[in-house]
Amino acid sequence: MTGRLRAAVARRLGVDARALAALRVALAGIVLVDLALRTRYLAAFYTDAGVYPRSLLVEQYGSLARLSVHALSGAAWVQALLFLATAAAALAMLAGYRTTLATLATGLLVGSLHYRNPLVLNSGDTLLRMLFLWAIFAPLGERWSVDALRSDSDARERVLGVATAGLLLQVVVVYTVNAVLKLRGELWLSGEAVRQVLELDMFTVLLGEMLSEYPAVVVAFDRLWLAMLTASVFLVVSTGWLRAGFAALFAAMHAGMLVSMQLAVFPLVSIAALLPFLPAKVWDRLPGWRAVPALRTFPLSEYAHRVEHALPVLALPALPAVVVRWKNRVAPALLAVLLAGLLVWNAATVGAVDVPEAGPVDGQPEPRWSMFAPTPVGTDYWVVAPGRLDSGGSVDAFHGGPVQWSEPPDVAGSYPSSRWRKYVANVRSADDQSVPDAFAGYLCTRWNERSEDELRSVSVFVVEQDVRSDDPPPTDRVTLANVSCSA
Structure with a gap:
């Protein structure tokens, strides 16, 4: 046996x-x-x-x-x-x-x-x-x-x-x-x-x-x-x-x-x-x-x-x-x-076993393998980063070109890569304001290193769109950061 x-x-x-x-x-x-x-x-x-x-x-x-x-x-x-x-x-x-x-x-x-x-x-x-x-x-x-x-x-x-x-x-x-x-x-x-x-x-x-x-x-x-x-x-x-x-x-x-x-x-x-x-x-x-x-x-x-x-x-x-x-x-x-x-550990993340009071974590551990569970994200969003130039004009410091608030023809393509999209998702949900401020500060530095018409200030927004809403779904501008490029 x-x-x-x-x-x-x-x-x-x-x-x-x-x-x-x-x-x-x-x-x-x-x-x-x-x-x-x-x-x-x-x-x-x-x-x-x-x-x-x-x-x-x-x-x-x-x-x-x-x-x-x-x-x-x-x-x-x-x-x-x-x-x-x-x-x-x-x-x-x-x-x-x-x-x-x-x-x-x-x-x-x-x-x-x-x-x-x-x-x-x-x-x-x-x-x-x-x-x-x-x-x-x-x-x-x-x-x-x-x-x-x-x-x-x-x-x-x-x-x-x-x-x-x-x-x-x-x-x-x-x-x-x-x-x-x-x-x-x-x-x-x-x-x-x-x-x-x-x-x-x-x-x-x-x-x-x-x-x-x-x-x-x-x-x-x-x-x-x-x-x-x-x-x-x-x-x-x-x-x-x-x-x-x-x-x-x-x-x-x-x-x-x-x-x-x-x-x-x-x-x-x-x-x-x-x-x-x-x-x-x-x-x-x-x-x-x-x-x-x-x-x-x-x-x-x-x-x-x-x-x-x-x-x-x-x-x-x-x-x-x-x-x-x-x-x-x-x-x-x-x-x-x-x-x-x-x-x-993984059994604890779904509540299958209890976590001891003296354990290394408080309460139920965060599940690593959620992946669109239990409910998929219902909000689409894209980045708009209007910046004020020394010349008095404005530019989208993230994408380059003029500031456009409307939905891009290809939202996925509006991010340089999937890593950028993941980064923006974490910036959007960050509790520490220094995270989105660092993003805006980077946009200042990047632009000013490449252009003679330097940026004075940059704001970072995500434009959110609820995909579960009626057609056409409404959008909402959420401010993530406002920084001065001379600071």
């Missing part, structure tokens, strides 16, 4: 080594894509001359700011070097070179980047950090890697451990918590929630704009997604092709989000998180790298050694023996405690 139970657990919490390799490639690729997207606004988001200087970070987050290497300097060139270091670590992880060390370095640098400016983060960033936490302790480099080519030992076909259980259960926790929260909202139960989300022009792009014209299809997607979330535990309970099909259905829904809404890297991270659920049957159907004509006779192992010897400066050191021993002996126990804490 015990043997059957162990075998059943192994089938459900073990992960194919090729799935772990695919996860490694996916996570490293996402980090590189995300870095490329963030680089466009490096000065705006990560320097003292930007919207969130380090003084404001320390004022708002205190000790949390000390977790960020990026917070050691407010200079743009230092941030650029850290971006390059993160990209180098991610490339090593992508290739599977010194995989554990590369994964650790990439994860730490990504976390540091996130903590430097929490105002531009969403649930996808949180999930990415959690995946890195488990990935550091999983053998991501046993297949499809430089480490595998350099190794004399045979790679395992299947891996079972606390880290693999964490990778799988983390995903189920995200979906289950989100399902519980959505089931508390009447709009999700009625099938109207997705339609309301797609009415938010600040999110909707591409396919989302088309889908909003077919309400029956949108309602069907709403109910299908809610049913999938509610049944997400079957991602772990099921095995074989049934598990693969269910994971593929989730991946398809996230792919739909990618081409329907501006959600930064959240859909990509969610798709990557589903890779460990794919069983051996799926990977067995895929051709190996030897099936590629150019690689059939290519001596990859020999080439890897040549590159390492030719470019020793790029050679990452191996983990010290004492670290390896600690990792193998102590890490599983610590990970088990962490996994138990993860499950209890």
Whole structure:
């Protein structure tokens, strides 16, 4: 009986080594894509001359700011070097070179980047950090890697451990918590929630704009997604092709989000998180790298050694023996405690368990995985930043050009990126007036550095529009900040 139970657990919490390799490639690729997207606004988001200087970070987050290497300097060139270091670590992880060390370095640098400016983060960033936490302790480099080519030992076909259980259960926790929260909202139960989300022009792009014209299809997607979330535990309970099909259905829904809404890297991270659920049957159907004509006779192992010897400066050191021993002996126990804490914490966020009075938080913890739950946001908004010039004229200091209060033709496109939209959302809800004032101050500095006709003052507004109102919906101007550019 015990043997059957162990075998059943192994089938459900073990992960194919090729799935772990695919996860490694996916996570490293996402980090590189995300870095490329963030680089466009490096000065705006990560320097003292930007919207969130380090003084404001320390004022708002205190000790949390000390977790960020990026917070050691407010200079743009230092941030650029850290971006390059993160990209180098991610490339090593992508290739599977010194995989554990590369994964650790990439994860730490990504976390540091996130903590430097929490105002531009969403649930996808949180999930990415959690995946890195488990990935550091999983053998991501046993297949499809430089480490595998350099190794004399045979790679395992299947891996079972606390880290693999964490990778799988983390995903189920995200979906289950989100399902519980959505089931508390009447709009999700009625099938109207997705339609309301797609009415938010600040999110909707591409396919989302088309889908909003077919309400029956949108309602069907709403109910299908809610049913999938509610049944997400079957991602772990099921095995074989049934598990693969269910994971593929989730991946398809996230792919739909990618081409329907501006959600930064959240859909990509969610798709990557589903890779460990794919069983051996799926990977067995895929051709190996030897099936590629150019690689059939290519001596990859020999080439890897040549590159390492030719470019020793790029050679990452191996983990010290004492670290390896600690990792193998102590890490599983610590990970088990962490996994138990993860499950209890998330259960507390939805009220499934009580928080002890002497616990580290007061009352019920904030759920991490709300994601349009229990009720989607019903307000669209865009930024207008009228500034007064020395010449006596006016300009929109955020967009450039004349001040326009009417709804933009493309609200989502009126934000430079989804990170900017998330930042504006946090500015809009900030309790500390110094946050929107810093935004307005940045607009002053940016404009005056680029134009001879300098700004005297800037005001920042969001124009709100209730998408649940009758057509045409009314708008409301909300003042966020008024600053003098000479102050």
